[in-house]
Each structure stands twice: as structure tokens, then as C-alpha cells.
Amino acid sequence: MTQFTVHSTLDAIFDLTVGALxxxxxxxxxxEAVAEVVWKAERDGCLSHGIFRVxxxxxxxxxxxVNGSAAPKVIDQAPGIVRVDAENGLAPLAMKIGxxxxxxxxxxxxxxxxxxxxxxxxxxxxxxxxxxxxxGLVAMNFVNSRAFVAxxxxxxxxxxxxxxxxxxxxxxxxxxxxxxxxxASARGEIMLAARDGHTVPEGLGLxxxxxPTTDPAAILKGVQLPFGGYKGGAxxxxxxxxxxxxxxxxxxxxxxxAYTGHGGPSAAGxxxxxxxxxxxxxxxxxxxxxxxxxxxLADEGVRLPGDRRLVNRKQTPESGVHxxxxxxxxxxxxxxxx
Amino acid sequence: MTQFTVHSTLDAIFDLTVGALxxxxxxxxxxEAVAEVVWKAERDGCLSHGIFRVxxxxxxxxxxxVNGSAAPKVIDQAPGIVRVDAENGLAPLAMKIGxxxxxxxxxxxxxxxxxxxxxxxxxxxxxxxxxxxxxGLVAMNFVNSRAFVAxxxxxxxxxxxxxxxxxxxxxxxxxxxxxxxxxASARGEIMLAARDGHTVPEGLGLxxxxxPTTDPAAILKGVQLPFGGYKGGAxxxxxxxxxxxxxxxxxxxxxxxAYTGHGGPSAAGxxxxxxxxxxxxxxxxxxxxxxxxxxxLADEGVRLPGDRRLVNRKQTPESGVHxxxxxxxxxxxxxxxx
Numbered sequence: 323m324t325q326f327t328v329h330s331t332l333d334a335i336f337d338l339t340v341g342a343l344x345x346x347x348x349x350x351x352x353x354e355a356v357a358e359v360v361w362k363a364e365r366d367g368c369l370s371h372g373i374f375r376v377x378x379x380x381x382x383x384x385x386x387x388v389n390g391s392a393a394p395k396v397i398d399q400a401p402g403i404v405r406v407d408a409e410n411g412l413a414p415l416a417m418k419i420g421x422x423x424x425x426x427x428x429x430x431x432x433x434x435x436x437x438x439x440x441x442x443x444x445x446x447x448x449x450x451x452x453x454x455x456x457x458g459l460v461a462m463n464f465v466n467s468r469a470f471v472a473x474x475x476x477x478x479x480x481x482x483x484x485x486x487x488x489x490x491x492x493x494x495x496x497x498x499x500x501x502x503x504x505x506a507s508a509r510g511e512i513m514l515a516a517r518d519g520h521t522v523p524e525g526l527g528l529x530x531x532x533x534p535t536t537d538p539a540a541i542l543k544g545v546q547l548p549f550g551g552y553k554g555g556a557x558x559x560x561x562x563x564x565x566x567x568x569x570x571x572x573x574x575x576x577x578x579x580a581y582t583g584h585g586g587p588s589a590a591g592x593x594x595x596x597x598x599x600x601x602x603x604x605x606x607x608x609x610x611x612x613x614x615x616x617x618x619l620a621d622e623g624v625r626l627p628g629d630r631r632l633v634n635r636k637q638t639p640e641s642g643v644h645x646x647x648x649x650x651x652x653x654x655x656x657x658x659x660x
Numbered sequence: 661m662t663q664f665t666v667h668s669t670l671d672a673i674f675d676l677t678v679g680a681l682x683x684x685x686x687x688x689x690x691x692e693a694v695a696e697v698v699w700k701a702e703r704d705g706c707l708s709h710g711i712f713r714v715x716x717x718x719x720x721x722x723x724x725x726v727n728g729s730a731a732p733k734v735i736d737q738a739p740g741i742v743r744v745d746a747e748n749g750l751a752p753l754a755m756k757i758g759x760x761x762x763x764x765x766x767x768x769x770x771x772x773x774x775x776x777x778x779x780x781x782x783x784x785x786x787x788x789x790x791x792x793x794x795x796g797l798v799a800m801n802f803v804n805s806r807a808f809v810a811x812x813x814x815x816x817x818x819x820x821x822x823x824x825x826x827x828x829x830x831x832x833x834x835x836x837x838x839x840x841x842x843x844a845s846a847r848g849e850i851m852l853a854a855r856d857g858h859t860v861p862e863g864l865g866l867x868x869x870x871x872p873t874t875d876p877a878a879i880l881k882g883v884q885l886p887f888g889g890y891k892g893g894a895x896x897x898x899x900x901x902x903x904x905x906x907x908x909x910x911x912x913x914x915x916x917x918a919y920t921g922h923g924g925p926s927a928a929g930x931x932x933x934x935x936x937x938x939x940x941x942x943x944x945x946x947x948x949x950x951x952x953x954x955x956x957l958a959d960e961g962v963r964l965p966g967d968r969r970l971v972n973r974k975q976t977p978e979s980g981v982h983x984x985x986x987x988x989x990x991x992x993x994x995x996x997x998x
Contacts, residue, residue: 400770400939402740432738433773433933437940460906462898476959480952488898500894550888556838556965557895559956560800560826567949568798568935570942575955595771595933597906601738602775604908611905614818617913618897621814627894 326647332638335645336361339376341657346380348390348412355415359445364643367634370510371446373645373653378444379412380656382586388412388442394419402427402434405569408441413592416441417450425457428596436594437569443467444587447487448501448628450594455489455497459596463487463501466565468588469578471505472545474555477532479545482574482590483509484561493608496635498615500627504558506549512538565591664985670976673983674699677714679995684718686728686750693753697783702981705972708848709784711983711991716782717750718994720924726750726780732757740765740772743907746779751930754779755788763795766934774932775907781805782925785825786839786966788932793827793835797934801825801839804903806919806926807912809843810883812893815870817883820912820928821847822899831946834973836953838965842896844887850876903929 330338339360343353356379364372382388392411396419399405404423408416416438427434447463454461467482487501506526515522516538527541528534535541548554566573571591572580581588599607618624668676677698681691694717702710720726730749734757737743742761746754754776765772785801792799805820825839844864853860854876865879866872873879886892904911909929910918919926937945956962 397941399941400936401768402772403770403939405940430739431769432741433771434740435771435935439942460901473956473959473962476956476962478959480955480959488894488901490901500898502891502894549891552965553840553887554891556826556840559965560838562952563798563826563828563949564935567945567952568937568940568942570940570944573948573952575952597773597902598738599906601741602743602906602908603735603737604777604906606908607905610911611901614900614905614911614913617818618811618814621811621816621818624811624814627890627897 327644328647328650329642329644330650331642332361332365335364335373335643338653338657339373342376342380342653343383343390345657345659346383346390347386348383352390352392352412352415355418356412356445358418359414359449362449363446365635365638366631367638368446368631370508372643374649375444376653377649377656378586380586381584382442382444385582385584385586387582387584387586387588392416394441396420396423398423399437402431404434404436406436406438406441408438410440410589411442412587413438413441413443414445417592421453424594424596425454425459428454428459428598429457432601433595433597435596438592439569439571440589441571441592442587443590443592446501447485448489448499448631450592451487451489452497452499454594454596455491455499458491458598458600460491460599461489461597462595464561464564464593466562466571466574466590467577468581468590469574470509470546471548471558472528473559474548474552477528477545479578480575481548481558481562482577483546484558484565484574486557486561490611491608492612492615496632498626498628504548504554504561505546506554507546509546512541512546516542564593569593665982666985666988667980667982668988669980670699670703673702673711673981676991676995677711680714680718680991681721681728683995683997684721684728685724686721690728690730690750690753693756694750694783696756697752697787700787701784703973703976704969705976706784706969708846710981712987713782714991715987715994716924718924719922720780720782723920723922723924725920725922725924725926730754732779734758734761736761737775740769742772742774744774744776744779746776748778748927749780750925751776751779751781752783755930759791762932762934763792763797766792766797766936767795770939771933771935773934776930777907777909778927779909779930780925781928781930784839785823786827786837786969788930789825789827790835790837792932792934793829793837796829796936796938798829798937799827799935800933802899802902802931804900804909804912804928805915806928807916808847808884809886809896810866811897812886812890815866815883817916818913819886819896819900820915821884822896822903822912824895824899828949829946830950834970836964836966842886842892842899843884844892845884847884850879850884854880902931907931
């Protein structure tokens with residue numbers, strides 16, 4: 323589809339993102355926190371969560387749907403709980419500010435959790451938890467969003483695409499991190515197919531008539547389905563309960579009701595759990611995980627989740643990245659006051 | 661299949677189970693802890709985890725593969741961690757002994773975890789976590805087992821069927837608990853199809869040649885597959901890391917290597933995480949979960965996980981249960997020294 327691309331360094335993407343967000347109303351601290359996750363996504367070749375998201379962030383800022391000057395407050399809620407009130411701001415700054423307290427609590431208590439409410443999450447989840455695994459922790463992350471996905475057996479949207487991520491440290495290597503929606507496919511995948519006039523595989527969604535369809539435009543008017551039948555539906559429900567109900571954030575239905583059509587992120591919740599495996603009286607944790615990974619990889623056809631990201635990560639700091647020219651021009655225009 | 665059944669009260673099932681386990685070498689404390697989870701499974705109509713499991717428990721005891729006199733030790737490992745060394749015994753007593761400390765820690769810290777190593781788990785997971793939700797906690801449970809399941813994209817067994825469970829309290833009602841394998845189907849389902857000469861649906865497993873098959877006997881010689889493709893494979897891997905690597909228990913491959921063919925449970929690990937939602941400064945947790953459940957159930961065709969168990973639970977204390985006569989006779993023979 324993309325006929326013309328613009329070549330940039332990762333640092334240029336960072337600066338452009340900061341400029342566009344600040345021109346849309348974010349202060350420098352919020353803009354840089356978002357730009358860091360955009361930079362990481364571009365570095366790892368996750369284009370759907372890179373600069374591609376910047377116009378949406380800017381739209382939400384311009385519509386005053388999110389607070390670009392939010393100063394998230396860290397609340398020492400309990401010995402094992404850090405809570406952040408994100409003040410209706412974008413999630414990256416809330417996560418950046420809350421993470422050190424989560425790490426400290428997990429290392430002193432053995433397990434701790436970070437709950438973020440009143441934030442708008444529009445990023446990949448792996449950048450939230452990879453720094454926790456870098457600090458030696460095993461981490462899980464649960465995020466809800468606007469209601470797009472039916473419960474197992476249902477025809478009406480009740481859950482967000484409700485992603486979860488899981489991170490594990492590795493000796494001398496970047497952590498293994500998986501990050502996956504609880505829906506059968508990313509919403510962006512269905513939107514791209516609709517734009518390009520393709521059908522999508524069976525099982526991704528139902529049309530507005532409640533019938534299975536491979537027409538992406540019909541699914542966008544109907545509902546997406548959870549992955550893996552009723553088991554994936556149970557995971558989607560678990561993510562909703564942990565991310566929204568436990569933290570006190572908006573549920574996906576509440577986020578949908580409050581959404582004003584700006585095209586950016588809606589209010590949602592975020593629950594991170596971090597465990598210090600060194601506190602279990604077992605000093606062979608890292609070695610045992612590596613042995614298990616080796617057993618998996620001895621089987622031809624098996625890859626570790628996230629391994630393509632790590633390949634890209636080695637190349638892009640040297641090679642730079644290529645961005646669709648129309649997208650690039652759009653973000654430049656936002657930065658320049660367009 | 662079952663032509664003749666024996667009708668019993670739930671208490672008779674409990675007593676029969678205790679008798680068979682003690683005749684096989686368990687002491688009373690271990691036998692009663694196992695009989696409690698068998699009793700709960702029969703009460704809730706989970707026949708695959710009821711008295712059906714007793715011969716396997718007894719085989720493992722007679723083969724000295726598990727220690728029927730295990731006295732699990734509770735270790736106060738960290739402010740947020742309870743660890744139980746199950747002394748190579750059956751998991752129910754270890755769980756029963758460790759649970760009060762987990763509840764106390766979760767309520768004081770906001771979040772806590774219980775890790776059990778050196779135990780043999782052969783039961784459903786929901787009886788482990790339902791008491792935590794009864795105490796007002798949100799709980800997750802992860803258990804690994806013998807290697808039966810390939811990683812996503814693979815053809816060799818590296819994971820157990822690796823179930824996970826999730827429990828949430830409800831006001832004035834039993835908790836919502838789901839309990840699901842990370843494999844596309846329970847192993848027992850494939851074994852029953854093989855016994856009865858049926859085929860199984862596509863996607864459950866591969867034959868010894870690494871090719872997809874609907875022949876259950878071929879899958880039992882080959883490998884099972886994770887549910888939901890690579891996303892379910894990621895869940896299976898997460899369960900393995902949490903249940904085995906974090907706790908220091910045997911991985912599913914180690915459990916498989918140590919298995920002596922007795923037909924009972926193998927050594928595995930168990931990690932439970934419990935969160936006190938009342939500690940998040942949000943007193944509407946229960947109400948918000950109920951609102952979400954109502955939204956789900958407003959959609960015709962949606963059921964809450966576990967709701968069939970709760971229907972059975974209302975009936976069986978009065979109606980009693982029906983057990984396959986051959987199975988019943990087998991357990992009676994074990995109890996009577998057969």
C-alpha cells in the first residue's frame with residue numbers, strides 16, 4: 323500500500339513525536355513519556371504502535387479528551403499496592419512515575435501490584451513491563467479499553483480488546499515479553515483490511531446482524547470475538563476485572579459511553595503485577611527458564627514470543643526506520659500547527 | 661456408556677474416598693484433604709475431578725510416587741510470599757495448610773502469593789481459589805503437570821495441560837470461578853474418545869508423525885496442542901514459568917521424566933496470587949463487577965463460567981450423586997484392600 327516512505331533516525335521520530343504532542347497541548351513531561359514508548363515501538367518494528375498512533379494521541383489532546391498537563395500522583399496504598407491517579411492523562415507518564423515504587427515494593431515484599439486509573443492507554447503493553455523484567459522481576463500487565471469485543475457466546479460488545487502482557491528476565495539477553503490482545507485479532511488489523519478492501523479470516527467477528535462474517539467493515543459495525551473461544555473469553559473477562567474493576571478505572575463499556583469520537587485513546591485501567599523470583603528461596607530461576615526455552619526452541623517451528631522485535635531492535639538504531647510519507651507528513655503538519 | 665450407576669450421598673463419597681486413600685497408604689490428614697476436593701467436585705457435578713480421580717491417587721500412593729504421610733511445611737518467605745514445601749505429598753493438604761497464611765498476607769499487604777513445590781496436583785483448580793474469593797479476595801491459580809502439550813508451532817510435548825483458574829467474590833452469591841486448561845482440550849476428553857472409539861474435533865493434537873489428526877489414540881501417542889493458537893501457547897508458557905520456575909517445582913518435562921507410569925499425579929508446581937480489592941481505595945469493586953456481569957448476561961447466549969457447577973451445587977446435597985458402578989466397585993475394592 324505504502325508507495326512513498328520517509329527515512330528517519332529513531333531520535334528524529336522521538337523529536338517529531340514530542341513536537342506534535344506539544345503542539346496538540348501536551349506539556350513536555352507528558353509528551354516525552356509518550357514519545358519514549360513510540361520510540362521503543364519504532365525501534366522494535368511494532369509499526370502499529372509507533373508513530374502511527376501519534377495522530378490519535380494528538381486528536382484526543384486537541385479534543386480535551388485527555389489532559390496533556392496531567393501530573394500523575396503516586397499513592398502508597400498498601401505495603402504491596404502502588405496506585406496512580408493519572409488525572410485523566412496519557413498512560414505512559416503515569417506508568418513511568420509509578421514504576422520505581424512498584425519495583426521497590428516487589429523487591430521488598432516479594433510481590434506487588436500497580437493500579438492505574440483515570441488514564442488513557444493507546445500504546446503497546448510490552449514497554450510497560452520490559453523494564454520490570456530488566457530489574458529482575460516477573461511481570462504481568464492487564465489493560466482494558468473501549469468496548470469492541472463480545473463475551474464468549476455473545477453478540478454485543480462488552481470488553482475492550484483487553485490485552486495482557488507477561489515479561490520474564492533472561493541472563494545476558496533482553497527479557498522475553500509477550501503482549502497479546504484477548505480478541506481474536508487486533509482492531510487495527512480489521513481496520514486495515516476494511517481500508518484496503520480485503521476480507522478477514524473467519525472467527526474474528528460478527529456483523530451488526532450478529533452473524534459471523536469475513537467482511538471487515540461489517541465487523542467494525544458489529545463486534546469482534548475473543549480469541550480461542552470460551553477460554554479466550556474468560557481471559558478477556560479476567561483482564562476487564564483486573565484492569566478496570568480492581569483499580570477503580572472505567573470499564574470498557576463506561577469508556578465507550580464516555581468516548582467523544584476523537585479517534586484517540588479512551589479512559590481505561592491498567593493493573594501490573596510484579597513478582598521477585600529471587601525471593602522464593604530458589605536461586606536457579608533464570609537457569610530453569612532458559613532450560614525450558616531451550617526445550618521449546620529445540621522443536622523446529624517454535625519461536626519465542628517477541629523474538630522478531632529483538633531482531634529489529636538490533637538493526638534500527640543503525641538503519642533507521644521508514645515511515646509512510648502520508649503519515650509522516652500528517653505528523654509534521656500537526657507539529658507545525660496544522 | 662455407563663449402564664449401571666450407584667447412588668450415594670456426598671458424605672458417603674467423602675468417606676469412601678478417605679477409606680480408599682488410607683488403605684493405599686495416606687494418613688488421615690492427607691486423605692481428608694484430598695477427599696474434601698473430591699467431595700466438592702462431586703457436589704458441583706465435575707465428575708472428571710471427583711471419585712473418578714481416586715484410583716489414580718491410590719495408584720500413586722501404592723507406587724510410593726507420592727508421600728501419603730507428607731506434613732507440608734509453611735515457610736514465611738517474604739512479607740508477600742508464603743511458600744509450602746509439600747514434601748512430595750498430594751497438593752490438597754499443602755494448599756489447605758498454606759491458604760490461611762496467604763489470606764492473611766493478602767489482607768495485610770494488598771497482594772500476596774503462595775508457591776507450592778514438591779507436590780502432586782491431580783484435582784480441579786477452582787476448589788483451591790474459591791475459598792480465597794469467599795474471603796473477599798480476587799485470586800489466580802497456575803499449575804503445571806506432566807509434558808503433554810506442544811508449544812505453539814511445535815510438535816513435541818514441553819508443557820503440561822497447564823490449567824489456570826481465576827476467582828472473584830460476588831455479594832450474596834458464590835464466587836465466579838473459571839478453571840481452564842491451556843491445552844485445546846482436557847486430556848481426559850481425548851482418553852474417553854479413544855476408549856469409546858470416537859474421533860475428536862480438529863485442532864486438539866498431532867499424531868506421533870507430527871501431523872494434525874482427529875484420531876484420539878494417535879494424539880495420546882503424539883502431542884496435544886494449546887488452545888487458541890499462539891496466544892494460548894503463550895498462556896501455557898506463562899503458566900509453566902509461574903507454576904514451576906518461580907516456585908522451584910519440577911517443570912512439566914522434569915515431571916514427565918520422573919513419572920513411573922503409576923497412572924496418578926506427577927510432581928508439579930502451583931502458584932496462587934491473591935489480591936485484596938478493598939485495599940485499592942475503591943469501595944465499589946463488588947458493585948462494578950456485578951454491573952459488568954449483568955452487561956454480559958444481557959446478551960442471550962452468554963453464560964458466566966462455572967454456572968453449571970453452581971446449579972449442581974444446589975441439587976446434589978439433597979439428590980445425592982450417581983457414580984458409574986464399575987468405578988464405584990473399584991474404589992470400594994481399594995478401600996477393602998483389593
